[in-house]
Amino acid sequence: MPLSPLEHDRHYGELDQVIRAYVGQSADDTPEKPSRALIAYLRHTWHTRPWALAAAETQLREYARNPPGRLRLRLGEFYAIPDVGLPEADIQEWLSCLAEHIKHSIETGEAPPPAAPATHWEWHARFPELAQFLGGWFSQDMPDEFDDHEAAVDDYVTGSHPQLVARLVGEVRELLALDLDESDYALALAELGMEVDPPAPYTPSGWLALTADRLEGPRPDYGPPPQTDTK
Structure with a gap:
């Protein structure tokens, strides 16, 4: 059966917010540079819900380490990563890359400065x-x-x-x-x-x-x- 709203938010709520930030954007993050979408997510979240960044880092890393197995896929009890334009084999590495960027931002306090929204998601979030x-x-x-x-x-x-x-x-x-x-x-x-x-x-x-x-x-x-x- 599908995840209940409580279970979804507990395990994937903030991960879902990160992924939504990529609607209409390229998932072209590299270890050296976050994408435009992730910068928009960091900018908005730092200035509105900074405590949510740690949850995002944890949920991204946990999903990358433990993607849904066959049983959860069969039962529908998992969060389905929307199509972000990457091969399925690259999704786990990409999620880990996002987690690392968010972790770096938290640990160093480096946040994108205030600016006009840069993506569709950021306009609606702000x-x-x-x-x-x-x-x-x-x-x-x-x-x-x-x-x-x-x-x-x-x-x-x-x-x-x-x-x-x-x-x-x-x-x-x-x-x-x-x-x-x-x-x-x-x-x-x-x-x-x-x-x-x-x-x-x-x-x-x-x-x-x-x-x-x-x-x-x-x-x-x-x-x-x-x-x-x-x-």
Whole structure:
């Protein structure tokens, strides 16, 4: 039978986070140099959950030393490493290489400096509520669901807990604080799930600033719900 959520997280939870960082990226780590994906994982984790690095190193090394045997494969009680573009025979050595890089980072305290996200995984890990907002309310179907961008923002605010709205405002302000070029802000919006252009005449950063101001304003008040005549 498949692993329970508890067993999965206990043995493979942080290993899974490391592997997810390689979606759309090359697993081209060498003993001398970590890959772009691993640098992104280290940067984000060092600055948000530094204690998780030791768990990642342990789980990677344990999986490399003891890959699932025939019984666990037959029962489905194992973590399946997604395809990262490497031959199956090279996976164990690659996992050990990742563990060594993480161990070195922990022992030396060498962490990638703060910077704009460099991978799809890092964008979503750093700005999760913004990704939810953009992907859920500004997909390609937005013009069919809402009259305009303002209506979509109002719908999000109306249906979301104030704490989530506040978290979204913080993430938008943090993104703006990166002080990127407009082309990079456009890329960031796309990475985070936005499939429509900002409304004219706003640039991507201008629309983000406008949206943050709107989110911080009073919540829409549509009055009491209509009374239903039960007679």
